[in-house]
Amino acid sequence: MRLPIEAVLDDVVAAVKTHGRCVLMAPPGAGKTTRVPLALLPAVQGRILMLEPRRLAARAAAERMAATLGEPVGQTVGYRMRGAAKVSKDTRIEVVTEGILTRIIQSDPELAGIGCVIFDEFHERSLNADLGLALVWEVRGALRDDLAVVVMSATLDAGPVSALLDAAPVVISEGRAFDVETRWLDTPTPKTTRLEQAVADLVLCALDEAGGSALVFLPGEGEIRRTQALLSGRLPADCVLRPLFGAMDFAAQRAAIAPCETGRKVVLATAIAETSLTIEDVRIVVDAGRARRARFDAGSGMSRLVTERVSKAEAEQRRGRAGRVAAGTCFRLWTKGEEGALAGFPPVEIETADLTGFALDLAQWGAREDELALLTPPHAGALAEARSLLVSLGALTPEGRISDHGRALAALPTHPRLGHMLSVAGAQAAPLAALLGERDILRGAGSDLDLRLRAVHTQDRAADRAGLERIRQEAKRLRKGLAQTAPLSTGAMLALAYPDRIGLRRKGDDPRYILSGGKGAALDAQDALAGQRLIVVADTDGHPREARVRMAAPITEAEIRTLFESQIAWQPVCEWSKREGRVVARKRETFGALVLDDRTWPDAPKTEIARAALDGIRQIGLPWSESARRFAARVTLMRGTGIAFPDMSDTALMADLDWLLPYLKGAKSEAALRALDITQALHSLLDWSQTQTLERDVPAQFTTPMGRQVPIDYSGDAPEITVRLQEMFGTTRHPSVGPNRVPLKVTLTSPAQKPLQVTMDIPTFWKTSYTDVRKDMRGRYPRHPWPEDPSVADPTLRAKPRGT
Template sequence: MAQPLPIDAVLPKLCAVIAAQGQAVLQAPPGAGKTTRVPLALLEQVAGRILMLEPRRLAARAAAERMAETLGEPVGATVGYRIRGEAKVGAETRIEVVTEGILTRMIQSDPDLPGVGAILFDEFHERSLNADLGLALALEIRSALRPDLILLPMSATLDAAPVAALMGGAPVITAEGRSFPVEVKWRERPLPKGQRLAAAVADLVAEAVAETEGGVLVFLPGEGEIRAVQGMLTGRFPETCEIRPLFGAMPFAAQRAAIAALPDPRRRKIVLSTSIAETSLTIEDIRVVVDAGQSRRARFDPGSGMSRLVTEKVSRAEATQRSGRAGRVAPGVSYRLWTKGEDGALAGFAPAEIEAADLAGLALELAQWGSADLAFLTPPPEAAMAEARALLRALWALTAEDRITDHGRALAALPLHPRLAHMLMTAGPQAAPLAALLGERDPLPGAGADLGLRLGALSEQRPAPDASRAALARIRTEAKRLARGLPQRPAMSPAEMAALAYPDRIGQRRPGDEPRYLLSGGRGAVIRSDDALAQARFIVATDLDGGGREAKVRQALRIEESEIRALMGDQIGWETICAWSRRDGRVVTRKHEKLGALVLADQPWPDAPPEAMAQAMCDGVRQLGLRLSGAAARFRARVELVRAGDADLPDMRDAALLDGLEDWLAPHLSGVRSAEDWKGFNPLPALQAMLDWGQTQRLNEAAPAAFTTPLDRKIPIDYDGETPSISLRLQEMFGVTQHPMIGNTPLRVTLLSPGHKPVQVTTDIPGFWVSSYADVRKDMRGRYPKHNWPEDPTVAEPTLRARRKP
């Protein structure tokens, strides 16, 4: 360790804290040296191996090489590394730099981690899902199995207090960074709308090269943008400038060349990199940073059903880290492709991956662990976890009680999304090309939705554009790796294999001219009408745009109904439908053969139970409305009037009746199946049946249904108004000397002429006889001379007839 680094000043204190308490949180800015100095410093006091997690494969290999070089040894001696598909470790290895998924597999395989003395979480501030899970598992192991296990999260920008609290109050050690001043240059105006990012970055790089000296590090979101900017810069600079891309999918030799110093100090290096260069990597000779202000992050994409890399604006913390790259060896300059005003709108920190990523893999790991009650810095969202477990049940990885199955354990052992792992384990090596293809970005963008075109190009049966050959070659290599060691399975079509991974994405074309589909999971999807798949009756949608109720199909395969039945036969079953149809205005009864939301066959159901039909008609009544009138309305009004003083009577207001239709109405709906039937239905018996004998007696006593006239006719009493009322011919009340009453309430009586026109409304018939009757008699005698209009109606006989002729 000849060259001093800022981290050296805190190493004694860190070692003392680790020796005393066995855990700590280390804060150290980029360039402080924590990645390569801390593991070596802990070698003497850690009994066993030291595992250091790195989020990226390139950083893991580079860190191992740097530490091995410091010790004067080859990689694989004291210091080694393990990444997916590659390992350089030996019997004497004490420090293993591993990528995050490797640690999870080690813990699941042997939870007490024999031979491991310490776990270091480098770049923990990036808050990857695997790092959060790894720390949560390690904390439980330390608590239950290995109190001697040393834990040390290391971070460049993370607020360390929550991490320390999660670890039970672990000490926080802070190291100062080596800071040379960095001048930040902003754009004066925002980028014009429509301007291509690559062109704007290329112009900014040219400006930076003209104004500065030393190596230039350019941050771009991904490989595509790097290739585009590289093409625009080629031939734009003197031959002394070397343009070197740097991204994760490159061969390691090319990555190493981008990191290493140029042998000729007179030459100048321009490195076009993804966010892989933000923190732990040391890139030699960099004095200038050009930041495009974008980053790719793993986000759960409902369209593909898996995590997808999406392009987002960087956070302020990320921008600060990137700028700091210019000041590691000398004063530097940072050019930003956004204005100082736009900087204020950036998020302070990038969100934790657990908040937005697909949690199917996490749910599977927790099921294998046997407990979801782990200490997470950010707890996984409950809704996302429920969705993840539902998918795992569909993939046979979890039981109905969410316990892991043997198949689920096999899926967890594969470095793939559970969807693809399920497909690979079920279909065998024949599925490896499709699994590798679905796990990568589309190698033929713009080629239409048919995934078969990509498979044809992958198998070299179809020509591929030059721009796609590198991606296809990478996918072929991955397919060979995935196929190794898998047992052969019966032959399956690509569509059948895709359906294994996407049982919720089997689509059935809807009726109509537009190529619209219903997916087995219940969502809608649409394909462009000019696409080769537009006429397919069934598809398997492997990639959707994820938007709204009806998503755009980005990639899919045509599948035959016979293939669906052969593959998903155990999930296809008959479902009886007895429901109200708003469109038809009636109860419909059908039998559907269904796969999820898809209807594969539709038949009549002639023997539907009357109870089910009545229940469905109740839904129709709710849509049509109660429409109580006549005798039913009067009965309801009587009950409501009496219920005000007798709470024992049932509530017959509309809301209560509609809420309880299945109880009081359904038993009386025999033969009622449509809106037309409902119009002719008399609900009065159903309403009357809501009252028992005692309630009915009290109702009849307190609010009789009718008034008996002197001629012994029963006149229905209307209770809808404020006062109970009746209407009858005036002559029928001759001889009445006491006004009719309901309890203590006088009836409102409308007296009618022989022509049934109202002539008087009164609540005091005796008073009417002595007051207004004389004027009414005078008028009625003129209009109805054939009828009897006595001078003294109190002694006259009631009648409904005209006088007899003399």
Template sequence: MDLPIDEVLDDLRAALAAHGRVVLQAPPGAGKTTRVPLALLIQVTGRIVMLEPRRLAARAAAERMAETLGEPVGQTVGYAVRGERVVSDATRIEVVTEGILTRRLQRDPGLDGVGCVIFDEFHERSLNADLGLALVWEVKQALREDLAVVVMSATLDAGPVAALLDAPVVTSEGRAFPVEPRWLDRPLSKGTRFDVAMEALISRAVAQDDGGVLAFLPGEGEIRRVAGMLNLPGVEVRPLYGALPFAEQRAAIQPAQGRKVVLATAIAETSLTIEDVRIVVDGGRARRARFDPGSGMTRLVTERVSRAEAAQRAGRAGRVAPGVAWKLWAKGEDGALPAFPPAEIEAADLTALALDLALWGDPDGAALPFLTPPPAGALVEAQALLAGLGAVERGRITEHGRALAAMPLHPRLAHMLQIAGAGAADLAALLSDRDILRDRGVDLTLRLRALKDPGAFGVAKGAVTRIRDEAKRLRRFGGKGGDLSAAQQAALAYPDRIALRRPGEAPRWLLSGGKGVKMTEGDPLAGQRLLVVTDTDGHPREATIRQAIPIAEADLRAVVGDRIAWHDVCDWSGRDRRVVARRQERLGAIALDDRTWPEVPPDLVARAMLDGVRTLGLNPSPAARRFLARVALLDLFDTSEAALPDCAEEWLLPFLTGVRSADDWKRFDILPALRARLDYDQQQRLDAEVPPHLETPLGRRVPIDYSGDAPEVAIRVQELFGMTRHPTIAGTPLKLSLLSPAGRPVQVTQDLPGFWAGSYADVAKDMRARYPRHPWPEDPTQADPTLRAKRRKD
């Protein structure tokens, strides 16, 4: 059958011959996956290696090309996926999953015998594809100028990758067959259940159109729910997702006797032709992993698909005949969809990438031509984990790290398998796969028992077989470790997720890595003191435990004892509102033993109290506020609320001896500490130019307030009797707030002689009526100052 890609194959070959690299942009259904490698057979010397993002797609592509040649797989065309390699000496085209190319490059950077590397479906921007392209491009520039590189994509904006490779772009127009898009008349109403809406749309598509149906759902759970709801007499319903046994995956993509509905995840988006599919029903959702470097945990989030993903899915309907693409959203919502999905490198756990970079000799990846560089924060966290596992040391890979890199596992599990030995293979396979006891509590021990006796737990035979097969394969990678329990094995893999229960009734724990986790109320493990947490929902604030295993403290010490050490801790406790001094035996952030520290050095207490002061606030006394106002007038130091706490270590710390609590601090006066910031000359200048008080005719010192627009004192009128000159500060009249005998304001003046001569008479008249026992002379300038009332007459 002619395919659209055939029209540009000559251009592709010419561009590759002239430049040694080319970017091929072809829409879904053009035929690039199965036509391009065959078209390059004559031109390329050596083996052609083509990368596919998924095992099912790799097998299917190899089988289709072998069928085109009239040969069995393993002759001219072969494939290699995790745990399986079907090739021979005659193989010229090898279809591989992306991780296999990375390991091959690490073993043989020169790619001996390989003439061309093809990156298929590069628009998916998987982490391994990005790394593979960066490594291959460096190899081509440094070692293998003759190595041909082809990057193929259905929906990728070809510009950036073409610029990275300085490569020409060849574009194929059109699909094999047209696909008619159909949207909802209006957006789904708020509160509509996704699975209910999908069931209705699938049923509608089956009723209105002929042919097989491929429905896209975000995950296995949604597939199972929708499958249980569908009632389509005479229609075969087939699930398709990554965890299915390969035989069931093949059954889903093979033509059926009658009509069929395939309920699939993104596994069916690319490189697959399901021949009897004429209808696509797109739920418009995609499940993506989001890694939080701060917690070291990954969470799965369900998001709207991008326009590129929607186009890719719709293309599945036009592979062998005209098709229809139903969409579970209104046409007007198309514009709100993002153009492309995020590259995996932007949001993934980078531990495996960091190990590959260390093995390559470029720990930070700075010299590698990444299309999207790895985020610095996530890479630093990954490197820290590898250092904790002993895989790298000062950025360089260790022999232990080389052993981990050779294993087809996350470095955590590879470390566990290397240290614990082949006996940890069951746990490694179990933790690498999907949960076989979903919603059956968090105890990992139950899952290990279910692996041995699936019938007793009602576990699907296919899932157990898959995990057992993987465990069998992993046993050959196991080191010579001793006889460790499952809990100890898990602790080796997750030393940062040892959980110590917090005080209280709520099932909450603190992880050795510093983050908090919780458990559903009523779980059988809710009362355990120590756990190893192997899986959570990844919530960045307080994650919920999904899988964990209890561990005895003695067993924990036996495997991570080198990480446990005594620490003297003297900190401010916001909860206790005081300095707390403890001696703790700690594993990371958790304290396995906690004792009082009676003889804590005073300087440590003072430093901890300083943290408390910054929390509680300086709270200066009225006298300290007046002092700060005086200092501010002469600009002797920064008296702002922000500046004082910032430099408190310099001026306040020496005065905090004996202060340990919020109550102590409440009684503490910071004025002496503030005064000590000034040297002798500054003190003299301050007192001379901005005096702290006014001395009254009675010899009493009244504090001057400098916080307003002018210096001010509050003083009783009678205390100023006899004063005929207005007091001044640096030639500026002092503002006098004149008070009644009861201390209430009666007048404000900056001209005392004027007050005596003017409004005093009215004030005195009012005061005589209110305070008859106090003297109110007609001529206050001739009276003696007083604070006393007149004596009673007998």
């Protein structure tokens, strides 16, 4: 059968011959995966590597191409992936999974013997594909200008990829798709209806209304198993039910994609069936509208799987599967109105994934992320967290260069965490590493990892049988080349992989833990490990504040001290305790955020105590006294004239409290801090010249005509004094302060200190209102002077003797 891609194969070959690069856009079903490598064989010197995002797609593509040539897999066409390979000296086309390419490049930067690298299904934008393309492009630019690069995609915008590859020629295949009718729900699915029940009902409806086999998209294995149980015994007699997900063995996967000899089939699949694979006879697609994605939280250092609505691009990709062989029908588990709320595209993995392996690959390559041709840059914070973890594992130096240990980890086909555990703990850690790489085989059995390890070594009937077999095979593969070392407990081995997830139980009845990396975690109260003081957490639900522990193992303090002796240290801690309202000085033995021992620090330096007391000031605020407020008000008045003086507002003074440090005088408690007089400390903020200017222009006191010093209050709208009226006799010019001569607000009082007049112009007062005051006061205070013209009278505080 002639495939649509064959119409543009000559264009692809010409682009590779002329430019050494090409971007091919071809819709699903066009035949690009199996036809393009074969078409390029005569034009390429050396081997062709083609990257596939999934193991099943890689094997299926290799088998299809080998069948086209009439050969078994392993001759002209072969494949290579983790734990499986079929290649020979005659292999010209090698289909590999994406992680394999990075290791090939790191071990042989010249890619000797390879003439072309093809990136298939690049629209999926996996982290390995992005990094692989960046490394291949750098190899081509620096070492191998003859190396051809082909990027193939179904839905990705070709423009940015072409620009990334120096304006690579873009070849577009129109493809061939049969008409697909799309049917939506009339009303939204009730929130009380389980997804699996709604999907099962829609599948039965679809089989009743349309012909052909059905491909049903579900987010994960759990939903597939539950939907399978709901459909069992309810399907038409001519239908066979087939699950399809990544963790299945290859034989079961092959059965799902193979054509039915009779009748039709219903394939319950994850996103593994969105691209690359052609499942024969499918004319019905049922889309549950959900996708499961890994989300990495750089703050907690933990990944979690989240189930989200599909994007429009994913929904369209799934819909197209119904039109591969004939006209078909797509049944969507949402209404047409709900479709507008879908995101355009799924998130790019480099933006959401754990970047630890990526950071190690960059360090091994000897390049920074901004030096490579990455279509999307990684998040700076997530990359910094990844590098910090690699430093703690000894894979990177503190300066960010790869160590010998890091090179050894990069050579292992595991996450750097597990690689570190294997390299230190040796062969005994292989089952644990394999177990951690597999989904939980004892769901609902609590968090204890030892239960799961025992299941691996026994025939536990409660465990997932297929999962157990995969773990055993992976452990056997990982053991190769590993040394036998001194026995370690499960918790000790786990701590090697997760030094940032060692948990110390908090005080209290609930099993809540502080992790060495600083985050929180909690166990169910009924969990078998709930009574443990120390645990190591392998898996959680990923909650950013306090994650729920799903898998863990106990560890002893002695084991922690043995494994991390160099990272455990006594830390003197002098801090303000808000709860106790005082400075607390202690010495704490810490490992990360864990406090293993805590003792009082009786001889804490005074400077440290003072620093901690500043935190107390930050809690309770500045202890303003009357004299301090008056001084600050005087300085504020000077600032209002435009002269350079420090800002003595609360906000400015609290922003940097170091000025107060020398004046704390050993104050350790809240009461002592509140009793402080900060006037002298405020004086210290002025230099000698500013002090002299302040004293001259804005004095703290006013000297009355009698020579008496009266405090000036600067806290109000205008500077203010209060004096006896008689004390101001003889005043012909109103007192003022400041370089701009701001008049004082003067409150004149009676001999009994009762306010008589508030004025800002005493000479005018003498001439006007004083007459009425005199009439009123001379009879009330006859022994005190009340001259007719106070401007020429002598100031006095004396009264006439009695009887005069």
